[in-house]
Amino acid sequence: MKILAVSDFIVQELYDGRGSDFFKGVDLILSCGDLPPEYLTSLTKQFDAPLYYVLGNHDIRFKDARPEGCVDANGAIVRFDDKKILGIQGSHWYNGGPYQYTETQMKKIIRRLWLEIKLKKGVDIVMTHSPPRRIHDREDQCHRGFVSFRRLIEKHSPAYFLHGHIHAHFKTPVDRVTVVGTTQVINVCGYCLLETN
Secondary structure (H helix, E strand, O other): OOEEEEOOOHHHHHHOOOOOOOOOOOEEEEEEOOHHHHHHHHHHHHHOOOEEEEOOOOOHHHHHHOOOOEOOOEEEEEEEEEEEEEEEEOEEEOOOOOEEEOOHHHHHHHHHHHHHHHOOOOOOEEEOOOOOOOOOOOOOOOOEEEHHHHHHHHHOOOOEEOOOOOOOOOOOHHHEEEEEEEEEEEEEEEEEEEEEO
């Protein structure tokens, strides 16, 4: 399965179709936040692939304009083929804006999901806006990762933990990846292509 994961930056080659050969055969699109709704609508139409998304701390436009043909995966486990995908929106609280959570609030959100995760026998992919604490994150309040995400990885060992929020440029695809146990934590800022079994 070929997955296109996106967040934070509009990639012009994706928006206008110039990179269509490189991106050929995309089966699924996952958005980790802070992208305009019309961009997500364009991607799902252009690639003729389902798109699941979570919101980032700058996604205030989504209150009035949801992307067409896309599915909000926040707080749920969605299935695509044999993959179970958990979505969790938002960033660490820093100024009281929308989609911002304290560590205590995020811990409660994840605690409410434990039963569903258990009943579905785990998850394969976790998609969030913010990173786990001390993996790709920063020390300022806005860009600090969640300790709760570390515990989620340690307890359930998803194959992939995808996040955005931390703006970076990568020389090679492996520069995006930190392996924690059996989980690949990937910063999908801009875009990232994944090939899964």
